[in-house]
Amino acid sequence: MNFRRFQITAPWPLVWTVTGLFLLLRSIVAVVRLAVFAVRHWRAWPLVALVLLAIDGYRSHGWWPHLLVLLVAAAGGGVWWWKGRESFHHLVALRAVTVWRRLWVYRRQWHEVMSLCGLVKKYDGGEVVPRLLSVRCSYATDELVVRMPKGQNPEVYHKAARDLAYSFGTRHCRVFSGRRQAPPARTGRLAWLLRLVDRVRFRDRPRHVWLVFIRRDPLTRVVAPLPVPARPDFTALPLGVREDLAVYCLRLLATHVLIGGATRMGKGSVIWSLLRSLAAGIRSGLVRVWAIDPKGGMELSIGRALFSRYVDDDWTRMADLLDDAVARMRARQQALRGKVRVHTPSVDEPLIVVVIDEIAALLAFLPDSDIRHRITQALGLLLTQGAGLGVLVVAATQDPRKEVVSVRDFFPTRIALGLTERAHVDLLLGDGARDRGALADQIPTSAKGVAYVLLDGQPEPARVRFSYLPDDVIRDMAATFPAPPETQPEPIDVPAPAKPVRSSGNGRHVYRPTPPKQAAPLLPPSLLNALDLNTTNGSDPR
Numbered sequence: 001m002n003f004r005r006f007q008i009t010a011p012w013p014l015v016w017t018v019t020g021l022f023l024l025l026r027s028i029v030a031v032v033r034l035a036v037f038a039v040r041h042w043r044a045w046p047l048v049a050l051v052l053l054a055i056d057g058y059r060s061h062g063w064w065p066h067l068l069v070l071l072v073a074a075a076g077g078g079v080w081w082w083k084g085r086e087s088f089h090h091l092v093a094l095r096a097v098t099v100w101r102r103l104w105v106y107r108r109q110w111h112e113v114m115s116l117c118g119l120v121k122k123y124d125g126g127e128v129v130p131r132l133l134s135v136r137c138s139y140a141t142d143e144l145v146v147r148m149p150k151g152q153n154p155e156v157y158h159k160a161a162r163d164l165a166y167s168f169g170t171r172h173c174r175v176f177s178g179r180r181q182a183p184p185a186r187t188g189r190l191a192w193l194l195r196l197v198d199r200v201r202f203r204d205r206p207r208h209v210w211l212v213f214i215r216r217d218p219l220t221r222v223v224a225p226l227p228v229p230a231r232p233d234f235t236a237l238p239l240g241v242r243e244d245l246a247v248y249c250l251r252l253l254a255t256h257v258l259i260g261g262a263t264r265m266g267k268g269s270v271i272w273s274l275l276r277s278l279a280a281g282i283r284s285g286l287v288r289v290w291a292i293d294p295k296g297g298m299e300l301s302i303g304r305a306l307f308s309r310y311v312d313d314d315w316t317r318m319a320d321l322l323d324d325a326v327a328r329m330r331a332r333q334q335a336l337r338g339k340v341r342v343h344t345p346s347v348d349e350p351l352i353v354v355v356i357d358e359i360a361a362l363l364a365f366l367p368d369s370d371i372r373h374r375i376t377q378a379l380g381l382l383l384t385q386g387a388g389l390g391v392l393v394v395a396a397t398q399d400p401r402k403e404v405v406s407v408r409d410f411f412p413t414r415i416a417l418g419l420t421e422r423a424h425v426d427l428l429l430g431d432g433a434r435d436r437g438a439l440a441d442q443i444p445t446s447a448k449g450v451a452y453v454l455l456d457g458q459p460e461p462a463r464v465r466f467s468y469l470p471d472d473v474i475r476d477m478a479a480t481f482p483a484p485p486e487t488q489p490e491p492i493d494v495p496a497p498a499k500p501v502r503s504s505g506n507g508r509h510v511y512r513p514t515p516p517k518q519a520a521p522l523l524p525p526s527l528l529n530a531l532d533l534n535t536t537n538g539s540d541p542r
């Protein structure tokens with residue numbers, strides 16, 4: 001057999017061309033990857049330049065230039081730290097910590113921890129690992145931005161939060177499905193351009209999750225009373241400290257607030273922190289606080305001067321106070337109807353804040369059913385209509401169950417201090433809040449004033465500690481910021497103003513609003529019926 005007949009001559013030119021093209025393509029890809037890497041790590045350029053300079057300096061001059069540079073840098077750093085500690089910490093210390101922790105704690109263990117916490121997905125015979133995009137450290141927290149692999153959602157990270165925390169050597173990890181910082185407010189000539197850039201930078205990123213590891217708990221220390229703002233900003237009233245050390249601010253505009261917490265867990269500190277942040281407005285008459293303390297004045301009477309109206313000893317007068325708040329709300333409703341949709345507080349038409357220290361005492365445990373009925377009706381009206389009209393309710397309760405606080409669902413803003421039962425967390429903060437990290441039932445009894453709150457627009461709860469005002473600070477505050485005497489508002493083509501209190505001749509006070517001149521009643525018929533019942537049956541409300 002002649003095998004030569006089967007021999008094929010190799011197409012060497014073709015082989016060389018294909019191999020050359022392949023190598024060229026690989027080199028281009030490698031160069032592009034290197035360029036992308038260099039651009040992505042642009043922050044390291046100065047460091048690389050410095051290292052190259054140092055090597056060059058060492059070759060030409062030996063060690064002494066390095067020693068000199070080190071001495072000058074140390075002296076410069078010392079002066080900077082001495083003169084501008086804040087900026088030094090922000091620009092040098094925290095950045096150094098960030099670099100260290102990014103490389104040593106997170107990048108080094110990333111793959112291992114993700115696998116062990118069950119966050120790695122398998123696909124096509126390979127693994128898809130969540131991608132660590134950035135790390136930013138503050139004094140107390142590390143904030144990581146992570147891109148989830150396809151097929152995951154933030155719920156998986158909520159479930160793995162405790163595993164993640166302990167794996168990276170911390171005790172708490174909070175998971176946020178949305179960006180935590182709002183775009184900065186831009187002013188100046190180039191503001192429009194910066195706003196455009198911000199629109200891209202701060203665009204919604206559904207595939208990103210923000211993991212916040214609490215390195216050291218700043219909420220173990222009691223928070224001292226915060227400075228009183230010169231004019232209260234109702235969109236951001238400073239009340240305490242967040243666990244990332246930012247000041248926690250409450251938005252008290254067109255909302256009612258329910259504070260839930262087991263006994264002695266610091267409900268009072270939430271109320272006093274709020275009153276402190278409103279103090280300047282109380283003195284100027286921009287804010288009127290009407291207080292009810294069903295516990296006989298044990299909590300609120302110490303700051304009596306701050307309140308335009310105050311009741312702590314008489315159930316009927318408590319009901320009267322709430323009815324008057326309804327009457328004021330109705331009058332405002334008439335005046336503002338068709339003009340604005342949300343009331344803006346002014347000295348003539350102030351923000352009325354009805355503070356109730358233990359709302360359960362009024363709704364569930366009050367022995368007189370007629371008065372209880374009046375109170376429930378008045379609260380129902382205030383909670384359903386008062387927010388936009390500047391008549392707000394801030395109430396505290398030990399038990400957030402609906403059997404106890406029937407009007408619970410009408411409070412849009414909730415604060416959960418230490419609670420006794422696991423189920424109470426979701427009752428207060430909404431379904432699934434506990435699964436998303438609000439472990440209010442695990443707050444130790446020593447952590448008084450620590451609470452979980454929902455920050456604006458975020459489903460994930462944040463942990464905060466309210467400032468604590470000792471008795472002498474409250475007395476001092478009440479003496480410095482007393483409420484001006486209460487005046488009746490001018491009626492503006494509305495039904496006649498209510499006469500708040502009328503003596504029935506037998507020494508007891510019976511609230512009876514003056515019937516309106518126009519058709520619309522100030523109070524609904526059901527409430528008027530309840531009042532009639534109360535007046536005619538002659539039962540002593542005291």
Ligand SMILES: Nc1ncnc2c1ncn2[C@@H]1O[C@H](COP(=O)(O)OP(=O)(O)OP(=O)(O)O)[C@@H](O)[C@H]1O
Pocket residue numbers: 222223261262263264265266267268269299398448449450465466467468
């Ligand atoms: N924010 C806080 N920081 C530190 N300690 C606090 C704080 N709030 C309260 N405390 C401490 O806890 C005690 C009880 O606080 P507070 O009276 O406010 O609790 P409460 O929940 O209102 O109690 P109650 O259920 O009796 O109404 C206070 O005497 C104080 O010592």
